Amino acid sequence: xxxxxxxxxxxxxxxxxxxxxxxxxxxxxxxxxxxxxxxxxxxxxxxxxxxxxxxxxxxxxxxxxxxxxxxxxxxxxxxxxxxxxxxxxxxxxxxxxxxxxxxxxxxxxxxxxxxxxxxxxxxxxxxxxxxxxxxxxxxxxxxxxxxxxxxxxxxxxxxxxxxxxxxxxxxxxxxxxxxxxxxxxxxxxxxxxxxxxxxxxxxxxxxxxxxxxxxxxxxxxxxxxxxxxxxxxxxxxxxxxxxxxxxxxxxxxxxxxxxxxxxxxxxxxxxxxxxxxxxxxxxxxxxxxxxxxxxxxxxxxxxxxxxxxxxxxxxxxxxxxxxxxxxxxxxxxxxxxxxxxxxxxxxxxxxxxxxxxxxxxxxxxxxxxxxxxxxxxxxxxxxxxxxxxxxxxxxxxxxxxxxxxxxxxxxxxxxxxxxxxxxxxxxxxxxxxxxxxxxxxxxxxxxxxxxxxxxxxxxxxxxx
Amino acid sequence: xxxxxxxxxxxxxxxxxxxxxxxxxxxxxxxxxxxxxxxxxxxxxxxxxxxxxxxxxxxxxxxxxxxxxxxxxxxxxxxxxxxxxxxxxxxxxxxxxxxxxxxxxxxxxxxxxxxxxxxxxxxxxxxxxxxxxxxxxxxxxxxxxxxxxxxxxxxxxxxxxxxxxxxxxxxxxxxxxxxxxxxxxxxxxxxxxxxxxxxxxxxxxxxxxxxxxxxxxxxxxxxxxxxxxxxxxxxxxxxxxxxxxxxxxxxxxxxxxxxxxxxxxxxxxxxxxxxxxxxxxxxxxxxxxxxxxxxxxxxxxxxxxxxxxxxxxxxxxxxxxxxxxxxxxxxxxxxxxxxxxxxxxxxxxxxxxxxxxxxxxxxxxxxxxxxxxxxxxxxxxxxxxxxxxxx
Numbered sequence: 059x060x061x062x063x064x065x066x067x068x069x070x071x072x073x074x075x076x077x078x079x080x081x082x083x084x085x086x087x088x089x090x091x092x093x094x095x096x097x098x099x100x101x102x103x104x105x106x107x108x109x110x111x112x113x114x115x116x117x118x119x120x121x122x123x124x125x126x127x128x129x130x131x132x133x134x135x136x137x138x139x140x141x142x143x144x145x146x147x148x149x150x151x152x153x154x155x156x157x158x159x160x161x162x163x164x165x166x167x168x169x170x171x172x173x174x175x176x177x178x179x180x181x182x183x184x185x186x187x188x189x190x191x192x193x194x195x196x197x198x199x200x201x202x203x204x205x206x207x208x209x210x211x212x213x214x215x216x217x218x219x220x221x222x223x224x225x226x227x228x229x230x231x232x233x234x235x236x237x238x239x240x241x242x243x244x245x246x247x248x249x250x251x252x253x254x255x256x257x258x259x260x261x262x263x264x265x266x267x268x269x270x271x272x273x274x275x276x277x278x279x280x281x282x283x284x285x286x287x288x289x290x291x292x293x294x295x296x297x298x299x300x301x302x303x304x305x306x307x308x309x310x311x312x313x314x315x316x317x318x319x320x321x322x323x324x325x326x327x328x329x330x331x332x333x334x335x336x337x338x339x340x341x342x343x344x345x346x347x348x349x350x351x352x353x354x355x356x357x358x359x360x361x362x363x364x365x366x367x368x369x370x371x372x373x374x375x376x377x378x379x380x381x382x383x384x385x386x387x388x389x390x391x392x393x394x395x396x397x398x399x400x401x402x403x404x405x406x407x408x409x410x411x412x413x414x415x416x417x418x419x420x421x422x423x424x425x426x427x428x429x430x431x432x433x434x435x436x437x438x439x440x441x442x443x444x445x446x447x448x449x450x451x452x453x454x455x456x457x458x459x460x461x462x463x464x465x466x467x468x469x470x471x472x473x474x475x476x477x478x479x480x481x482x483x484x485x486x487x488x489x490x491x492x493x494x495x496x497x498x499x500x501x502x503x504x505x506x507x508x509x510x511x512x513x514x515x516x517x518x519x520x521x522x
Numbered sequence: 523x524x525x526x527x528x529x530x531x532x533x534x535x536x537x538x539x540x541x542x543x544x545x546x547x548x549x550x551x552x553x554x555x556x557x558x559x560x561x562x563x564x565x566x567x568x569x570x571x572x573x574x575x576x577x578x579x580x581x582x583x584x585x586x587x588x589x590x591x592x593x594x595x596x597x598x599x600x601x602x603x604x605x606x607x608x609x610x611x612x613x614x615x616x617x618x619x620x621x622x623x624x625x626x627x628x629x630x631x632x633x634x635x636x637x638x639x640x641x642x643x644x645x646x647x648x649x650x651x652x653x654x655x656x657x658x659x660x661x662x663x664x665x666x667x668x669x670x671x672x673x674x675x676x677x678x679x680x681x682x683x684x685x686x687x688x689x690x691x692x693x694x695x696x697x698x699x700x701x702x703x704x705x706x707x708x709x710x711x712x713x714x715x716x717x718x719x720x721x722x723x724x725x726x727x728x729x730x731x732x733x734x735x736x737x738x739x740x741x742x743x744x745x746x747x748x749x750x751x752x753x754x755x756x757x758x759x760x761x762x763x764x765x766x767x768x769x770x771x772x773x774x775x776x777x778x779x780x781x782x783x784x785x786x787x788x789x790x791x792x793x794x795x796x797x798x799x800x801x802x803x804x805x806x807x808x809x810x811x812x813x814x815x816x817x818x819x820x821x822x823x824x825x826x827x828x829x830x831x832x833x834x835x836x837x838x839x840x841x842x843x844x845x846x847x848x849x850x851x852x853x854x855x856x857x858x859x860x861x862x863x864x865x866x867x868x869x870x871x872x873x874x875x876x877x878x879x880x881x882x883x884x885x886x887x888x889x890x891x892x893x894x895x896x897x898x899x900x901x902x903x904x905x906x907x908x909x910x911x912x913x
Contacts (some may be wrong), residue, residue, distance in 0.1 A: 462665040472661035512817030515807035
């Protein structure tokens with residue numbers, strides 16, 4: 059690469075792809091950097107090459123959208139407008155005002171780093187799953203809902219023969235359907251939220267007949283597979299010696315307490331559990347971007363408050379693939395105009411902006427209804443491990459709060475080492491916050507992934 | 523940390539202490555430190571005397587039942603190495619002066635360095651071993667010392683910023699005001715670290731505490747490979763330097779929990795919390811020169827903190843002659859963990875009208891010209907200097 063690219067897009071999921079296509083179509087040279095071997099992100103995750111996959115289409119909805127994105131990307135790459143750097147794991151982006159450098163480790167070894175320079179940055183780093191601990195959650199056989207889906211989509215493998223899908227949020231439905239379609243017996247779908255709570259938001263729901271239809275389709279498919287759906291229920295414990303062999307499920311009352319006598323044991327060899335998603339904000343924070351709640355704050359054009367840095371998709375807030383596409387498109391149009399010292403014509407993105415507004419409103423409702431059940435921390439036993447990397451128990455966190463005067467997540471972390479290990483608290487952050495009695499706040503992680511000191515020590519070469 | 527030590531020693535001296543903090547325990551510079559208890563980096567003088575006293579007190583605390591393990595106290599010793607002969611000459615000169623002041627400092631020939639640190643780079647000119655250097659986990663140390671103080675009767679009030687220092691008609695201190703109410707006491711100890719200047723200002727006096735930013739790199743957990751606190755001879759010069767520019771000199775040490783900590787950068791840029799890749803790059807480069815095996819070891823994170831320093835690099839310890847009842851225990855720069863015990867002990871002595879073990883004249887809080895503070899990042903509003911997580 060001798061010419062300086064205009065825009066570096068980090069993340070090749072729906073938001074990154076939509077932005078890449080929109081910007082490239084308007085003459086911007088785009089370098090698309092992504093950790094996966096193939097573009098698509100989590101939503102359009104593709105099976106590994108060599109698996110001889112034929113039925114992949116059955117695992118994806120939005121297949122036509124994916125075909126459009128995939129073919130559009132291929133055309134821009136062929137025309138030399140887009141460079142796709144797959145298997146590149148971005149660990150830091152530095153720079154300011156028109157001169158940015160993204161540093162990426164080359165997979166799979168991640169021992170060498172390349173520097174990608176650009177005039178503008180689009181962060182489309184997506185989100186990651188929120189998991190809350192419960193007794194037995196560290197047993198082999200317990201996977202995250204998204205992990206189960208990734209296994210299906212990427213490896214065409216099942217996490218087990220008899221599965222329970224549990225937690226809360228819209229991801230549980232496609233995961234249960236996907237597992238059943240792929241031949242697993244889904245013994246139960248356990249959702250802690252109360253769907254009747256949606257009724258209070260009838261106006262918002264009525265504006266999204268497509269979402270209601272999607273939900274109805276999933277429900278019909280679950281019924282066809284004879285999957286028992288338990289709403290306002292939760293998994294109170296996972297059992298097994300060495301490996302999962304059953305879960306205990308119980309009903310919740312209006313205050314989030316387990317109803318007496320409602321516990322029921324369900325035999326299973328896998329449990330897919332998820333409590334929604336959180337935005338990936340590490341790169342944005344290191345660049346100095348302001349956050350709004352847990353996501354990166356953006357304006358109407360998807361610009362962050364750092365000049366030259368845009369953000370789109372779930373890094374700005376969890377809202378699914380359709381919202382990511384809309385935000386990505388708006389960001390791509392804005393980058394193209396701003397790099398040309400123009401304001402984007404509002405008409406050019408009015409449609410995407412309309413979709414964005416509606417979907418944000420819809421997912422705000424989902425977020426409210428599908429919150430983790432009240433009092434979930436009370437069901438986390440003292441001996442339950444909260445931080446798996448550093449092997450910190452719930453008792454240690456409680457001792458730091460009650461005995462040592464820690465009143466916030468940072469102090470708990472300092473006193474217990476919870477969140478200091480390999481995953482840097484991505485897994486245990488919400489749990490530690492819950493047990494501490496604080497709202498979860500994003501931790502600052504200057505390195506978005508572990509970087510060898512030898513790589514960090516070297517001055518970056520010129521663009522690869 | 524300094525406040526916790528003051529509370530502990532004051533309580534043990536028979537006083538009733540209330541610890542008030544704007545944040546949580548260890549929320550300021552303490553939580554961002556490495557937990558150095560060093561004599562090796564100090565030139566002969568009052569700070570070294572305070573360090574020697576503090577080292578003895580730390581060893582005494584660590585010997586109390588359960589305390590040593592709970593604060594991860596490790597009398598690991600420090601090893602200062604020089605890469606070239608000029609550096610070695612300067613280092614040996616410093617070591618001789620330190621020995622005269624009561625420091626154990628053992629010269630180490632180049633061919634013996636690897637007996638002490640097998641993974642050290644080849645070709646170094648030599649070094650000096652300081653057996654009195656030690657380490658604690660700073661946040662745990664502050665929390666555990668506070669707990670000892672509370673067991674002995676002290677009270678802890680976190681999340682309460684001091685908004686006013688209450689004075690009597692004659693000007694003497696009579697307590698502090700917080701949003702949760704007034705706390706009355708005939709003596710107030712300012713152990714506010716980087717906020718020390720602001721608390722002094724609330725009492726109507728100036729104390730020019732300035733921030734000096736530092737980054738620390740933290741690696742993935744490793745089996746023990748770095749046995750001592752190992753640093754390059756340039757570190758002493760950097761610590762004592764008056765330069766505002768960025769200085770880095772490698773300080774490498776293992777921790778009880780496994781990760782290796784790599785410091786130490788020093789910059790005077792006010793309370794700038796933005797991340798600096800170039801600074802961490804330099805730290806990594808220097809550390810891998812000292813310990814080549816670190817090349818392939820991954821850094822999991824980096825964090826920064828602000829060391830509270832005073833213009834002559836000595837802390838303010840003792841009564842403030844300008845306001846009866848006001849005492850200071852702040853401005854320890856990067857040595858606050860190490861110097862906390864001695865500081866707490868001396869403060870307890872003067873609070874109970876006993877003669878302090880050290881002459882406090884060099885630490886007098888009113889030794890600076892009394893001007894209203896005008897330095898970057900400080901205003902009537904308290905700056906947010908909260909650092910990131912520590913080791």
